[in-house]
Amino acid sequence: MLRPTAMAAGLLGATMLCASPAHAETLLHLADTETVIVAPDELTASLRAEASSADPADAQQRVNAAMADALAHAHKVAGVTVGTGAYAVWHVGPTPQDSSERWQASQSLELTSHDSAALLTLVGTLQHNGLAIGGLGWRLSRDAERKAHDEATRQAIAALRGKAQAAAGLLDLRFGSFKEVRLDSAAQVPTPRFVGAMTAMAAPAPPNAVATDVPVSATAEADAILLPK
Numbered sequence: 001m002l003r004p005t006a007m008a009a010g011l012l013g014a015t016m017l018c019a020s021p022a023h024a025e026t027l028l029h030l031a032d033t034e035t036v037i038v039a040p041d042e043l044t045a046s047l048r049a050e051a052s053s054a055d056p057a058d059a060q061q062r063v064n065a066a067m068a069d070a071l072a073h074a075h076k077v078a079g080v081t082v083g084t085g086a087y088a089v090w091h092v093g094p095t096p097q098d099s100s101e102r103w104q105a106s107q108s109l110e111l112t113s114h115d116s117a118a119l120l121t122l123v124g125t126l127q128h129n130g131l132a133i134g135g136l137g138w139r140l141s142r143d144a145e146r147k148a149h150d151e152a153t154r155q156a157i158a159a160l161r162g163k164a165q166a167a168a169g170l171l172d173l174r175f176g177s178f179k180e181v182r183l184d185s186a187a188q189v190p191t192p193r194f195v196g197a198m199t200a201m202a203a204p205a206p207p208n209a210v211a212t213d214v215p216v217s218a219t220a221e222a223d224a225i226l227l228p229k
Contacts, residue, residue: 026173026226030163034155035217038148040138043116043209045123046085047109047131056089056103063087063105070109070126077122081112108134114141116209124206138211145216152218153183164224173226182221 049070051062067084074082085108092102109131113119116138127133140148160178168175 024228025176026171027179028164028167028224028226029221030160030167030224031219031221032156032159032163033217033219034152034159035215036148036152036155037213037215038140038144039213040140040211041144042112042114042139042141043119043137044139045111045119045136046134047111047123047126048106048134049109049131050104050106052092052102052104054100054102056091056105059103059105060089063107066130067107067109069129070131073125073129074109074111074122077113077118079113079115080119080122083110084108085110116211120206120209127207133207136207136209138209140214140216148214148216149218152216153220156218156220157181157183160220160222160224164222164226167224168226171226172229174229176225176227179223179225184219 047070049063049066051059051066053059053062071082071084074080087105087107089103089105092104094101109126111119111122123133123136160181161175164175164178
């Protein structure tokens, strides 16, 4: 009594399996890189206080005094981020041109601001007071570079969709969905980028710094699923 019923159930299952349509998928690998051009929003300057003396303590004292004076001026300027860099003291031996032995001391001062006019005026003052410029240039702030990278990523993803739809049309298929999408992470911890630099000796007039637009790129890769129409 049970055998005919089991056979009928098996035949019904086979019929349902055969009736299920097979969905053939075509996997399409795509990649796109987009670039946005943005204006730098942060000016940075690196200056040095330097002194030379036959006595190492005297050289250090003079550098310390020059740096203390520079910091006092810098901290009075609103909107300028101030920091000190490497401090070094080294021996300079006699040369054919100079038989005396000397000690050289040096310390760097790092300045950053979104207000270029205020920073350039401050740099001019510090130059006049005897500090030398090691570098001066525009760069993207971390926030600005991250926003630019996000926009480039958005454009790259949109371009991937457009490519997938265009390829599907050429193959007489239709775009279904993305199976996997891979994005670069270049702007997760963006590196400050100098877009202009200059060096100068002490001078009474403030230096100039002309900003240059910066390209920021992002890449997106994806596996697109194409289906029959």
